[in-house]
Amino acid sequence: MHNFDFAKPATIADAVAALQGDEAQPLGGGQTLIPTMKQRLAAPEVLVSLTHIPDMQGVCTNDAGQLCIGGATTHATVAREAASSFPGLAHLAAHIGDPAVRNRGTIGGSLANNDPSACYPAAALGTGATICTNLREITADDYFQGMFDTALDEGEIITEVRLPIPQAAHYEKFVQPASRFALTGVFVAKYQDHVRVAVTGASENGVFRWADAEAALSQSFASDAVADLSVDPDHMIHDLHASKEYRANLVKVGTMRSVKKAK
Amino acid sequence: MTSISLSVNGKSVSGDVEGRTLLSAFLRENLQLTGTHIGCDTSQCGACVVHVDGQAIKACTMLAAEADGADVRTIEGMENADGSLGVIQQAFQDHHGLQCGFCTPGMVMSAAALLKDNPNPTEGEIREYLEGNLCRCTGYHNIVKAIMAASGQDVSKIAAE
Structure with missing residues (x-):
């Protein structure tokens, strides 16, 4: 180094x-x-x-029904402190990397890096989170701009992430066992009047929303609702771990499992 | 160079480090605490796990300068006050939880972190917690058994020796 x-x-x-x-x-x-x-x-x-700044630490809820997480909060802290208020997110945080990694890695670091196989981007996009920086607030739909690419400018730092707490949610992660990143991971969040589905680990363009599944699940929140849908394998990641067709299938399987397990 | 001061195994230590000095290098080279092993140096293997302010971390993936002011515990701090092996260390010996021993310091430190939060873990919980600690000799059975034994649980029904 x-x-x-x-x-x-x-x-x-x-x-x-x-x-x-x-x-x-x-x-x-x-x-x-x-x-x-x-x-x-x-x-x-x-x-x-950024890990010694008290204003960037901790987890709380606000009056708007959002879970507010300081940008330098570790995965282990989120796993512990979101367990009752947002169990789907706590489950995601509790399965990133391994315990020692979770004691150091932070939500802001994960979102700023935007690894195409990282877990947190799926939660941020899957809840329609707001990414707060030292300069502005960015909606998740505008924030993620492709593999390792985000709306952040040079020198801009994520100070807080605000995630609307859903009625029920789950993150189904198919683990790549060597790296412990997601071979494919699907975050499903059910809100009063809509459902969001965000997929990581699958696309060459990084995390994305599966609009067809969102529409079907908004009509009927049951795993059967997506049974007849399929995902286009074009532009999926294709490597020695999994083919693009395999990943496309995992998107559907992960969505169905997330719906079944959502709480 | 940056000057850092921290507590390591209950003793106050200080030293000058470069920005890039890893905590693992500071422990091994500045303090001669070579029980913290460097297996992969890529944060995969867990041989370098130590506790920083009570939390297990990989010392090869933390800068020494980040540990300024911290309370660090290494494998050298796991023995009893009289110099005998600590409970987890003794359980690894009693249950043959090591062969070559290279991964053992990290295994013991991870086990200690697990038992602090979960004093009565199931076999499954132990295996899941050790995801970030690789052992290429034992096949893990006796490591899991040793940790269960260290937690005071009956291990007579765990098959593998």
């Missing part, structure tokens, strides 16, 4: 200031960025840690 200057700000304002340099990069829990830097695929000159 190339060397860098390390900054550990205690406020969002100080973090934003430290990120002004050309080659400065924010550091969440580092569970992706540190391995990437070891491979010299990233070589920032300044690394700005």
Whole structure:
């Protein structure tokens, strides 16, 4: 790993200031960025840690029925603190990586990286979350812009994520056992008047909504409602772990299982 | 260089580290605590698991500078005050929970983290918790058995020796 200057700000304002340099990069829990830097695929000159900022920590609910999660909150904390208010999300957080990874990795780091096989993008898109940064609020539908690509500008950091709490939800993850990322994962969330379905791990364009399933499930929230639908395998990820056709089928299977398990 | 001060196994330590210095390197090279093993250096294998402020983390995937002010516990801090093996360590020995022993420090630290949160885990819960700790010798049976035994549960019905 190339060397860098390390900054550990205690406020969002100080973090934003430290990120002004050309080659400065924010550091969440580092569970992706540190391995990437070891491979010299990233070589920032300044690394700005976001995990010591109290204003970016913690989980709470607001009057609008949203679960508000500080950008630097670890997966382990979300798994623990969302268990009663939003069990579908707690289940997702409790199955990211492994226990040691969950004690470091953060929701903001996951969403900022937008790995096409990461779990949190499915929850953010599947709930229609609001991604709050130091500059603005971005709806999930506008935020995800393709594989490893987001609406974030240089030096912009995710301070909070607000997820509308559904009546019922589940995330069905078909695990790629070596990496523990999702080979394909489907997040289904049922709200009073609509259903959202978001898929990760499958598309070459990153996380996406499966509109046909959303329409069918909004009419009838039962796994049979999607039984006759199919997903076009074009533009699905095709690698040694699974073919595009296999992934397309997993989208449907994962959706059906999520509907059955939603709570 | 950044100066850091932290507690390691109950002792105050300090040192100068580069931005890129990993916690695993600081423990092994600055403090000579070589019980924390580097298996893969890619956060896959879990041989480097230590506790930072009571939580299991992979020391190869945390910067030493992030641990400034933290309370760190390593495998060297798992023995009893009189120098004898701690309960989990002794259970690994009693139940043959190791062969080459390379993964063992991480296994013991993960087991300690599990038992702190879940003092009476099922076999399934132990296996799931060890997802991030790889062992290439034992096939895991005796590791799981050792952890169950360390939690005070009857392991006579677990088949594999």
